[in-house]
Amino acid sequence: MREQGDYQAAIRDFTESIRRDPTEADTYERRAKCFHELGRFEEALNDRNRAVELAPEWQVYLLGRGQTLRRLKRFDESRRDFEKAIALNPSNSENYYELGYVYYDQGKNDQAAMFFTMAHERDPSVPSYLNMRGMARSNMEQYAEAAVDYSEAVRLAPQRSLYYWQLGMAMWNLERYQESLDCFSKYIELEPQDPGGYKERADVYDELGQTDAAEADRRKFRSLGGKVD
DSSP: OOOHHHHHHHHHHHHHHHHHOTTOHHHHHHHHHHHHHTTOHHHHHHHHHHHHHHOTTOHHHHHHHHHHHHHTTOHHHHHHHHHHHHHHOTTOHHHHHHHHHHHHHTTOHHHHHHHHHHHHHHOTTOHHHHHHHHHHHHHTTOHHHHHHHHHHHHHHOTTOHHHHHHHHHHHHHTTOHHHHHHHHHHHHHHOTTOHHHHHHHHHHHHHTTOHHHHHHHHHHHHHTTOOOO
């Protein structure tokens, strides 16, 4: 991850390159990535529009523009770009993943899960595809299926704390409290300064009847600055 100053310096460099050669689509895309990472989505969109104009058959530029349009909540336009990208390169898993994200952001979880599945089928090694399918399934209260997805994401990326959190929540909803406890304990091991992990684990301890452990976690939650809802 670049620091903000690195992005600003890169923008200056790409701007100079564009001044020298305004016909190179890739330079616009590279500058757009910097704008996007800085949250300057309208500027990113301007550059990505230009990249698509210069190379309309290059799916990576459609993919980039679709990502920026999604962040701007222009979902119909974003969806069309990802569909075009899929038509140009139907084997690229990221195109399906990003299209699934468009549906996910709109609360259309069934369609989102379908496209996350298609992404996973094309590249089973990417844990984020499974995690997002699990999230879509959790939103539909399909907790058992979601738990399978999160478990596989954990296997693929055992140091990714988020996946233990997600799996812990799924196990909680399935009333599999010991497994939920194990997940939140692993999350805390990876993120010891996050008060949220202690709060969730305290609730699990309560369900297991371990009130002393629950109170100890709540004290830790408060000591880390956690706020009670």
